[in-house]
Each structure stands twice: as C-alpha cells, then as structure tokens.
Amino acid sequence: MKPLSDSWRHCVGTGRINLALRSDYRESLALVRRDIGFRHIRGHGLLSDDMGVHRKSAVDGGVRYSFTYLDQVFDTYLELGIRPFVELGFMPTALASGEDTVFWWKGNITPPRDHAEWAALVRAVLLHLVDRYGVDEVRTWPVEVWNEPNLVNFWKDADQDAYFRLYETTARAVKDVDAGLQVGGPALSPGADDWWAPFADFVSRRDVPVDFVSRHAYASGPAQQIPFGTYQTLDAPHALLDQFDAPRKHLAGTRLAGLPVHITEFNTSYRPDNPIHDTAYNAAYLAPVLVGGLDLADSYSYWTFCDVFEEDNVPTSVFHGGFGLLTHRQVPKPTYHLYAFLARMGAWVLARGDDHLVCVDGDGRVTVLAWQPVGGTDGPDAGERHEVRVSFALRGPRAFVRRERVNEHDGNAFAAWRELGRPASPDTRTFDVLRDCARPAVEHRSVAVEAGRVELRLSLARHEVTFVEVLPVRPQEHTGLDDRRLLGASDDRLVAEHER
Incomplete structure (x- = not known):
C-alpha cells in the first residue's frame, strides 16, 4: 500500500x-x-x-x-x-x-x-x-x-x-x-x-x-x-x-x-x-x-x-x-x-478507479470516496444514477457503514438558493437556511462481514460525490438489555439485530 x-x-x-x-x-x-x-x-x-x-x-x-x-x-x-x-x-x-x-x-x-x-x-x-x-x-x-x-x-x-x-x-x-x-x-x-x-x-x-x-x-x-x-x-x-x-x-x-x-x-x-x-x-x-x-x-x-x-x-x-x-x-x-x-480519507491507499478511491487507517477504518464521472461539454450527459462497487477486507463479524452524499439536491446550497428565488443579499435567517441545506445527507447501517470482506454497492445520484466510512464493530455485552422489549420494536430487523 x-x-x-x-x-x-x-x-x-x-x-x-x-x-x-x-x-x-x-x-x-x-x-x-x-x-x-x-x-x-x-x-x-x-x-x-x-x-x-x-x-x-x-x-x-x-x-x-x-x-x-x-x-x-x-x-x-x-x-x-x-x-x-x-x-x-x-x-x-x-x-x-x-x-x-x-x-x-x-x-x-x-x-x-x-x-x-x-x-x-x-x-x-x-x-x-x-x-x-x-x-x-x-x-x-x-x-x-x-x-x-x-x-x-x-x-x-x-x-x-x-x-x-x-x-x-x-x-x-x-x-x-x-x-x-x-x-x-x-x-x-x-x-x-x-x-x-x-x-x-x-x-x-x-x-x-x-x-x-x-x-x-x-x-x-x-x-x-x-x-x-x-x-x-x-x-x-x-x-x-x-x-x-x-x-x-x-x-x-x-x-x-x-x-x-x-x-x-x-x-x-x-x-x-x-x-x-x-x-x-x-x-x-x-x-x-x-x-x-x-x-x-x-x-x-x-x-x-x-x-x-x-x-x-x-x-x-x-x-x-x-x-x-x-x-x-x-x-x-x-x-x-x-x-x-x-x-477525512484514511492514510493508506487500498484501491483507485475511474470513479472511486479506497483508503484505510492503521486501526482498520476503511474510507471510500466515490463520484459519478462527467465528461465536460463534449462528453455524454450524466445519467440519473451511477453504480459503484467496492470490496475490501475487514476484521470482525460486522461493520458499521456511514455515508454522506452531495449531489444536485443533497448538500447543495446552490440548489436551495435557486428554490428560494435567488436572493442576492440574503438576510440572517436565509443564510442559516442555506447553511442547513449545504450539509451533506447522511445515512448509516450495519452490514455483515462475509468471508472476511465487505462489499459495498453504492448507487449515486446525478453529479454525486459520496463519502463512506466503514468501521469494524466489536460488540460489547450489556446484561439485561433486550431491544425486543422496546416500544415499537416488533420490527423483524430489530429482533434479528438482537439475536446476532
């Protein structure tokens, strides 16, 4: 590396x-x-x-x-x-x-x-x-x-x-x-x-x-x-x-x-x-x-x-x-x-491609930067979606995946400004709105590590740049806790998560 x-x-x-x-x-x-x-x-x-x-x-x-x-x-x-x-x-x-x-x-x-x-x-x-x-x-x-x-x-x-x-x-x-x-x-x-x-x-x-x-x-x-x-x-x-x-x-x-x-x-x-x-x-x-x-x-x-x-x-x-x-x-x-x-990328390069960069830190944290390729004036028009697949080794049974995205809608204050009517000199409240709309969209989930590897399938929106952080999960025992007893916890996903 x-x-x-x-x-x-x-x-x-x-x-x-x-x-x-x-x-x-x-x-x-x-x-x-x-x-x-x-x-x-x-x-x-x-x-x-x-x-x-x-x-x-x-x-x-x-x-x-x-x-x-x-x-x-x-x-x-x-x-x-x-x-x-x-x-x-x-x-x-x-x-x-x-x-x-x-x-x-x-x-x-x-x-x-x-x-x-x-x-x-x-x-x-x-x-x-x-x-x-x-x-x-x-x-x-x-x-x-x-x-x-x-x-x-x-x-x-x-x-x-x-x-x-x-x-x-x-x-x-x-x-x-x-x-x-x-x-x-x-x-x-x-x-x-x-x-x-x-x-x-x-x-x-x-x-x-x-x-x-x-x-x-x-x-x-x-x-x-x-x-x-x-x-x-x-x-x-x-x-x-x-x-x-x-x-x-x-x-x-x-x-x-x-x-x-x-x-x-x-x-x-x-x-x-x-x-x-x-x-x-x-x-x-x-x-x-x-x-x-x-x-x-x-x-x-x-x-x-x-x-x-x-x-x-x-x-x-x-x-x-x-x-x-x-x-x-x-x-x-x-x-x-x-x-x-x-x-925020890791210190060492694991992989590079036409639409992604994958890095890793010494503690096992893996980071992915991915983007939808665009080609300038004479290039083909970018599609509504772009798929990126990356696979890498990771220790432990599960991983925590956090993703941030910026595209034509998410994390895009310029888009919000246009929707606000293009105010030339925003007031304080409008500046606050623009800063809020400039924050990247965030999602997170837990995924299984299969055969020592994590495979990510990232679907990117039009003109998207996305950042993914993958952390090895080291479960800790909390005696007496049972997520199935939470109100509204009949969701099969919560039960399955508890049983793991």
Whole structure:
C-alpha cells in the first residue's frame, strides 16, 4: 500500500492578500483550515499599493518600507495554522515603469523602472519576514516570481526577455537574504508551454537559482459573457491532469528536470463569475482530478478557498459563480464537501478507479470516496444514477457503514438558493437556511462481514460525490438489555439485530 499524498491540500488560492484584513475572509479561512487542513495559501497583490509596503516620500523622494498590513496578514495566516506561498507582485506604482494595470483594484503589471530598487524591495521584504518569523520558518514558504507573465493582462506586452530579467534579479535577491529560501516560477497560464525551453535555457546559461517550477491549469473555453456573469465550454477532466503533467514533460532533459512542480492555480473555469463553480457538477468533475493529480505534481492549488474576491469588482450576489469553496458568510458549495471528504480519507491507499478511491487507517477504518464521472461539454450527459462497487477486507463479524452524499439536491446550497428565488443579499435567517441545506445527507447501517470482506454497492445520484466510512464493530455485552422489549420494536430487523 502507498500512503495517501497530501499534495492536493499543500496549497490553496486566495483573492488579493489585502482581503485577509476582513472578518468574513478570516472566518472562512478558519473554517477551511478546520475541515480541510490546507498547508499554504497563495494570492496576488503582496507588493501592490493597497498593501503599502513600498512608500515614496512626496517631500524628498526617499523610500521607506512599511510592513503594517503585511504583518497583520501573515500573522493571521500563521495563527490559523496556514503558511504563505509567497507570490511577488504586482509592481508598486512608485517603482513601476508604466501605468498598465489589471483587475478592478488596479495591480500594476509593468517592469520596475529600476531593477536595483526592485531587488532592494525584495531583499527588504524577505529580511523582514526572516527577522519576524525566523529563518527556519520562512524557508518553508515557497517564493514565486510574478503571475502569468506570458499574458499581456499580467505582464506588460507578455515580454519574455523582460520577465527573465525580472526573474533573475528577484531570485538572486531572495538568495542574498538566505541561500535556503525557496524561489521559483514562472507561474505560466495554460497554453504557454512554449516558454519552458527558453526559461530552462536562460536560467541554465546564467546559473540563476530555481528551486521549483510553477504553472496554472484551467479547463474552460472562451468567455461567453452575460450581465454580471460568464458561461464557458469545458474540456474533459483529463485535460487538467495533462496540464498538471506538462512541466515535467517539457523540462525532461534540462537542468530543471526533477524539480518540485507546483500548480499554483487550478479550477474548471478561469472566470470569477462562472456559475459552474457553485454546482455539484463542479465537484463531480474535479473528483478524479484531485485523485489523479496525486501522481503528477507536488501541489495543485484550488483557486480559491472563498468568494471574498474582487478581481472583477465586488460581487453582486451571494451566489455569483465565484471561485470559492465557500460563499460570503461561509456557505459551503458542493466542491467544498469534495475537499472535506478527501481530508477525512484514511492514510493508506487500498484501491483507485475511474470513479472511486479506497483508503484505510492503521486501526482498520476503511474510507471510500466515490463520484459519478462527467465528461465536460463534449462528453455524454450524466445519467440519473451511477453504480459503484467496492470490496475490501475487514476484521470482525460486522461493520458499521456511514455515508454522506452531495449531489444536485443533497448538500447543495446552490440548489436551495435557486428554490428560494435567488436572493442576492440574503438576510440572517436565509443564510442559516442555506447553511442547513449545504450539509451533506447522511445515512448509516450495519452490514455483515462475509468471508472476511465487505462489499459495498453504492448507487449515486446525478453529479454525486459520496463519502463512506466503514468501521469494524466489536460488540460489547450489556446484561439485561433486550431491544425486543422496546416500544415499537416488533420490527423483524430489530429482533434479528438482537439475536446476532
């Protein structure tokens, strides 16, 4: 048996990190830490103006570094038990070479007008983090240089040479602080695999530090926009796994072969207003991706943990197609439960299939994650039912089987929200109703262990993800108890249970 890797929860994405100053954000992060246990968190905007790190005096032009907000954000992360995955960007306005920006909050995407001043900023930030949190701690925080420089949206003219220069300046500045700090990139978007060879050649020729490589993965087609929303086509799930595997394939035979691979963003759609993110379909689609990715990358970071996120301005409705596993005010979406189920799986992998994962713990507890396969836009329509059969060894005469399910109806707050008339800004009572409806449906039963094995026949509803926990039963004697004497206990099942 192989241990179940936790690469699936090594990192999770977030809206720009300034949002960590908000209570809704912090409450949501505490919930995902409790239920899922992500190890690191990555987001844009560490050096953008709203964090106030790089300050220039209007009096004499002198530069001062302010860590007021940065300390509050990183203190919050560490207090909640999650470590930063540091993305260096975007460009502070006072250091920028141009005025091009991205997003509603205007992250500057131009190169530094002075690379020496940029290097000084990077060194100052890392030195402060080392002084505040200790070098051994900060060495566990990967430092990524920029975000998707292959796109004109994120890097002026998608200038490859300019990015390589930025990468070299930044990587050397990081290592100036401490050689043990991890630095990497280039955080490429899908469709940019032609950057791998030039990047590997550049860092090899110039002996530039690279401790890991990073890429993003999305499976959606061109945006079909409607007012305050977007629809897109969707490739089959294996398209995401192919993207997870791309860095290793393209870097084989280069100096970068064998380095850790971090998929620092992934999801079905790259749009923050695509309703697919809110659905049970999204969970069923991503189930084989989370399981299949275990063999392909050192981490793959879901984008994002909650809907406190403002790339396209402030959301206009509680359900709006946001990236988050949680809506505002901590309403879990079906994909949240997929992650929470996986977090409760056993430590060792017993079996894997196209529609299931079976694990076991040292105490004999067996867990099953099962899902209805879906195929994207061009795949066949999912049926109303999907049958999954699993069989495994278990000690003892009987087993207790507990099952939780999430589908188009059960554990689906998005479905309940639609039935409630799609309230854009629910009141407190309606939020309570939505959270209640977001709870997975639960059932339990006792089954016989036959010839040392348990066989489960699981019937899954449309777009269902289900979690099953099987515990060996060790009966204890309770002298004098007779369930047949309970009022209403004439049921043959109760009598049979007593006689066993």
